[in-house]
Amino acid sequence: MAFDDPLDRPRAAGGRAPDVFRRGGWVPMREYRDSEPVDFVIVGTGAGAGTLACRLAEQGFSVVALDAGAYFRPLEDFASDESEQTKLYWTDDRIVDGDNPLQMGSNNSGKAVGGSTVHFAMVSLRFRPEWFKSRTLLGYGADWPIDWREMWHYYAEVEDALKISGPVTYPWGTKRPRYPYRAHPLNAAARVLAKGCEAMGISWTETPLATLSAPRGLAHPCVYRGFCVTGCSTNAKQSVLVTWLPRALASGAEVRDLAMVGRIDTGSDGLATGVHYHRAGQWRFQRARNVVVAGYAIETPRLLLNSANDQFPDGIANSSGLVGKNLMVQSNQAVWGTMEDEVRSYKGPPSLAITEHWNYDDDKDFFGGYAYMSQGPLPQLWANTQLGAHGLWGEQLMTAMKDYNHVAGLKIVGETMPQERNCVTLADEVDQYGLRIPRITFSLCDNDKKLIDHSLSFMGQALSAAGARNIWAQEDDTCHLNGTARMGDDPRRSVVDADCRSWDIPNLWICDGSVFPTVGGVNPSLTIQAIACRTADRIHQMARRGELERLPAARPRRVLTPSA
């Protein structure tokens, strides 16, 4: 038998898809013909796409989700090896520029069925309620067209779907329901954060994480080996791959792996008709009544721009001119130090303790907020950090690495401001599929820099108060990508409405990190999934009322008919 390489040949085919919970197992998968217009074709299978695919399939829609990445079997395909696991990252060619060119790859984009959540760090936080109206209430950025109370409902749904392990009570903000699973034990790195916070007189807590602190179905509880950001081989991590997608398949959705979408077609009526995708060596066209784009904040605008045609010469869904604009990362600066005692920070999930103090305290001289968390860099990453920050190499690097077990660090997830100059455009170069590659332009603004300075100074004090020595700041890191197809109330100033529906093309939807008008100071995946759940419910309602193009209300549906 030929070696089964998930990167070489599609696995989801022949009426079955990999069973992620059983070695060598399969689950049945419904398949659709390219010529058969499905209700929804979805580009991507990540936080936004996978969640939406599941919810739509469960409502009875026919769904096909396409992902450029491979369909991995975590129990078999994931090695405890940083180099091997680079197979999870989106490392296709991209051009970066601006004052602060972004480093693309491991820390911000995934290419796999399940999207970036396959190697994300599992931190699962809610927005601060005021952030949904940050322009009106806090004086910066843009308002979301969604009310926080509605989001609170969907956050709870996602937290339950992922069995988030979190503290018994959360110290900040509006009351939230108890997390479904209890918090994990703190490692020594987390206790350093806690000690620092206590010394500085601010609150801290156990980080709400999408990894199991007790068994769940066939998924094992976390074993605290700390390889989370290179892919979890126990299925403790509640990634989209092991949560929403098995549900989606069970409800009749089809997932196509190693399927790169290159272009969305529109018809003479200005509506989307389907997508061109490359799979198993050839270009194909999947017809669809609705197209959803959820390729994350670089690939989503790239696809929309690459789909320009005579009718939409500036790219589709782009009458506002905002496709690709307002790219927001999150600042990801850190302070590091060495502790007298061994820390072994890499034991367990990397961010077991958190403080959101500066997200909820408005006594600052800058807009926005940040959270900071304990850290647990794996050895290669740590060596790279040393190399990048201090230029260490050879003997010096070896000496520095001897302190690895004593290192403790604090790292922020900081809000950056939406700026139109930060954007994704198309370069002239093409990739392996012949598609124009994205050019990613990013510069920090003064407010962003002030926030970073504040955080570095505060964390430095906290780390020192916790007893660390040789403290130094890592000033250049970023994480997460958002905002390049923002949602809003006004078609002239946003790309999609509150339902993630394009203003220009009513059967085109964008449902991923791109739709964020602001990013807040928390990791985005919980919010992306909550929005996807909301979008699914809105589609359900609109379909019932016959408000969806090409989806007549009278069409019989599994779930919709009883109530329709």
Added chain:
Amino acid sequence: MKRQSLFLLCAGIGAGAVTLALSRRQPAPPANRIPARRDLSNTPQHSSGTVRAARRLNRAAGLLATSVLADSGVEHYRGSFKNRAMFTPLIVSGATLAISAHGTADMRPAAHRVRDVTYALAAVTGLVGTGFHFYNVGRKLGGFSWQNLFYGAPLGAPMAILLSGLIGFSSERLRESQPDEQQGPEIFDLPAGRMLAAVISVGLLGTTAEAALLHFRGAYHNPAMYLPVTLPPIGALLMAQVCVGTRTRHVAARNWMWLLVAMGFAGSGFHAYGISRNMGGFANWSQNILAGPPLPAPPSFSGLALAGLACIDLVREHPDA
């Protein structure tokens, strides 16, 4: 080597539990049986029913000690025996198990010096251990926070060896008490049966609290996890009734204690299933026994319930006890 010793420990524990379970089935020698309600010539004024109750209490104390031996063995091994004191519960519970076996086999209606001292030591160990565990949790960052209650030294665990000691000690007092016509056996001038009933009732509640805390940590992810937090409190109530109630046969309490005996052993089965759900399942037992739910913990309910049964018998035979 480490794995081997762990295996030996487990094997020893298994053997101890089996011995105890079998001894339950052993009929008492006829000499003791026939004159059950009459005075034996050389043991004036002493009912053999009292000795029987005492032996049953020894057995119950033994089962509790077994649970402690295994549980503290595994948990303190997990804690790498960082502190020498962490060997104490192993030694003490091992000794308690041995003398309980001795007591279970011993028909003589008199207290035994070594047993007495050992049981007293066990009780003191339980108290000191509780103190240690409180100290350990309290000094951690965050003090008595959920995090430390879940993952620090379990506050309630040393209580099991305290209960074992108390029950065993009571057993000895029972043997040496000289009930006359008016009075049943006494422990420290209190009616033995009723006092024991109170101890068992409180013990059941304490053990429930421990299970409730740790099952809350497990988010009650399996509905069966509600059993040890709902059934034992009812048992505690029934034992409280035995303590203060009027003279009846206590049928409900008896049946309930049997239910708890079964629940305790079934609990180990459930915990074994819980262990198998960790990465690697049983094949990876040497890690998963440490990572999963504690295999030997649930039978402490069985131990208490067995003591409850002995106590009910005692009260039944000596209504004033």
